[in-house]
Every structure is written in structure tokens, then in C-alpha cells.
Amino acid sequence: MKTLIIEDEKAAVNNLKTLLTDMAPQCSIVGIADSIVESIKWLQTNPMPDLVFMDIHLADGSAFEIFEHVTINCPIIFTTAYDEYALRAFKVNSIDYLLKPIGEKDMQRAFEKLRSFTKANPPENHSLSELIQSMNRQKQYKNYFLIPNKGSKLLPLPTESIACFYIENGVVKALTKENNTFIIPHTLEELTDDLDPAHFFRANRQYIIAKEAVKDMDYWFNGRLSVNLIVPTKDKILVTKSRVSEFKEWFGR
Incomplete structure (x- = not known):
């Protein structure tokens, strides 16, 4: 062994x-x-x-x-x-x-x-x-997130509607394919464990992206990839050189 x-x-x-x-x-x-x-x-x-x-x-x-x-x-x-x-x-x-x-x-x-x-x-x-x-x-992965909305109400947010998760000023947010933003009460590390890896990929320390939301990709400096989603993001989403091969394999499945 x-x-x-x-x-x-x-x-x-x-x-x-x-x-x-x-x-x-x-x-x-x-x-x-x-x-x-x-x-x-x-x-x-x-x-x-x-x-x-x-x-x-x-x-x-x-x-x-x-x-x-x-x-x-x-x-x-x-x-x-x-x-x-x-x-x-x-x-x-x-x-x-x-x-x-x-x-x-x-x-x-x-x-x-x-x-x-x-x-x-x-x-x-x-x-x-x-x-x-x-x-x-x-393993059973999350299909929905319950988001606090308007006082005591909870809004069900299906994972299939999410384009990416990202962290901004220490707060984790979800950006939907309709360009809506919601605060998510989880860390990116927790989300990495809870999301189906067939559909979501941890691109870097700031972003988890959905395969179905990827529009295209550009080769970037130092062997990195820049990933463009179907909705605009606040920051450029870069996949580090060490993970480019893994990303391509994931995206091609």
C-alpha cells in the first residue's frame, strides 16, 4: 500500500x-x-x-x-x-x-x-x-439554498439558477444567471463540500463557478485561464496555472 x-x-x-x-x-x-x-x-x-x-x-x-x-x-x-x-x-x-x-x-x-x-x-x-x-x-449534494428574505420569510434558491459564488468584503454571495445577487450564510470551503463537483468548480480563493454559466475562456498571463460567465462579475475569474488542466478536464466531462 x-x-x-x-x-x-x-x-x-x-x-x-x-x-x-x-x-x-x-x-x-x-x-x-x-x-x-x-x-x-x-x-x-x-x-x-x-x-x-x-x-x-x-x-x-x-x-x-x-x-x-x-x-x-x-x-x-x-x-x-x-x-x-x-x-x-x-x-x-x-x-x-x-x-x-x-x-x-x-x-x-x-x-x-x-x-x-x-x-x-x-x-x-x-x-x-x-x-x-x-x-x-x-453523495447527496445541495439542490436548494434557503435565503432570508423580507423579515421572517425564506426564499428557496435552486443551485441550478446560480452562475457563481464569490466572496466580497468577507461576505459570501451567490450571483444568479438572471444577474441577481444573494448573501449566502456559508463559507466557500463549506460550499465546495456541499456542491456537486460535476457542476461547480473552485476556480480560485474568491470564486466557485457553475459549468452551465461559463460563456467562454481566454488564455491569460503565466499560463492561467480567464473564465467569462454569461453574467458580468465584479472581478476577473482566473484559474491558476496549476489547476488549468484540472479545469479543462472538469469542463469536458
Whole structure:
């Protein structure tokens, strides 16, 4: 089982190595990354591993930022000294959430969960990443948002009417295909988890765009893409160079 470790503490890396050697000899460590930047680079230039151990707090920020740049289609075991991110962790293929310091019982429990997952989803010549993708396809995504409107009323806003979500002055808003704007009581990170990835794409830190709202695209400086929607937006929507290939693949599905 090819295993990637994302961890910035040398002692924690050594502890994981020891635990894996003693308790999971089937795991072969194929890479170690100690930052968001290094993790993104590794995942973009190497085949997808079978398992990832990921510390949440890295030297250059939160590991959840990694998911804004690359898609990880394999089970993830999070390791952290904090427990406030447990719910969010289980939205991104997490098999378990281990609090440091990690001991043998913690590792044993994590691999029991992994075995339960594979037993409940027999491979049948499919990789774990394909099983995760299958689970994601079965996930229920939001079809409507309830928007506060005129005092005590709630306005149902169908996701199919939305051209994009964006953040302005710290407030998340939805822009509809009819050029109407609504405040959305969610973060862009939460929306990324709740929206069907077949129809919505996180273009950058400021925008999530709907496939059906894309009018055309322009090549931009430094290998980026500028995406134009069927309705005007306040800012130019740029897809970073590192995500252009992923965007093209998403748009062509």
C-alpha cells in the first residue's frame, strides 16, 4: 500500500514511520511532504498513493488548502494536536482523525476502519481511489439554498439558477444567471463540500463557478485561464496555472 506522509514535525514523522513498520508492514512510504506547497507539488507530479497521513496544521497554513489545488482520490488519515477540525476532515475522504501523540491503539483503530471500508466495498479489480470516487458520486449534494428574505420569510434558491459564488468584503454571495445577487450564510470551503463537483468548480480563493454559466475562456498571463460567465462579475475569474488542466478536464466531462 503506497503511503504518503504530509507532516512538518520530524518527531511526528519518525513516530509514524515506526508505527507503520511495526503495525502495517504492507505500507510502503513513497513520499514525505512538510508543507502545503510541497504537498501540492508532490501530488501533481506523482501517481496517486493508496493512503495519505496528513497533519492539519503545517508550517505554511492549513492542510485543507491542499484540496483547493489538487483532488485527492484516496483514503486520508488526519493527524493533529487539535480536535476542532474533525467534522471538516470527514468531508474529504477521511477514514480516521487521530489526535497527537499517536499511539499503537490509535493506529490499530485507523487500520481497522480502513479494512472495514475495503471489506464493505470489495475491490473487484478496482483501486481504493476508484472506490472513493464511487462514494463521492453517491453523495447527496445541495439542490436548494434557503435565503432570508423580507423579515421572517425564506426564499428557496435552486443551485441550478446560480452562475457563481464569490466572496466580497468577507461576505459570501451567490450571483444568479438572471444577474441577481444573494448573501449566502456559508463559507466557500463549506460550499465546495456541499456542491456537486460535476457542476461547480473552485476556480480560485474568491470564486466557485457553475459549468452551465461559463460563456467562454481566454488564455491569460503565466499560463492561467480567464473564465467569462454569461453574467458580468465584479472581478476577473482566473484559474491558476496549476489547476488549468484540472479545469479543462472538469469542463469536458
